[in-house]
Amino acid sequence: xxxxxxxxxxxxxxxxxxxxxxxxPYISIxxxxxxxxxxxxxxxxxxxxxxCEHEYEAKRLIKENSEC
Numbered sequence: 001x002x003x004x005x006x007x008x009x010x011x012x013x014x015x016x017x018x019x020x021x022x023x024x025p026y027i028s029i030x031x032x033x034x035x036x037x038x039x040x041x042x043x044x045x046x047x048x049x050x051x052c053e054h055e056y057e058a059k060r061l062i063k064e065n066s067e068c
Contacts, residue, residue: 004032004045 005011036049
């Protein structure tokens with residue numbers, strides 16, 4: 001399926017509908033996460049690590065302010 005579920009209630013309804021309407025031996029629902037080499041697992045799908053981006057932005061601002 002590869003789609004995000006917006007809430008636990010949506011997931012519950014999805015599972016109920018699938019198990020009611022189809023004869024499947026099992027279904028699998030897994031969390032979406034990203035992995036940063038420095039910070040490890042991060043909840044959600046991220047193209048870039050949000051922690052590293054903040055660190056980078058803070059260092060850039062400090063550098064810009066120190067040059068003034």
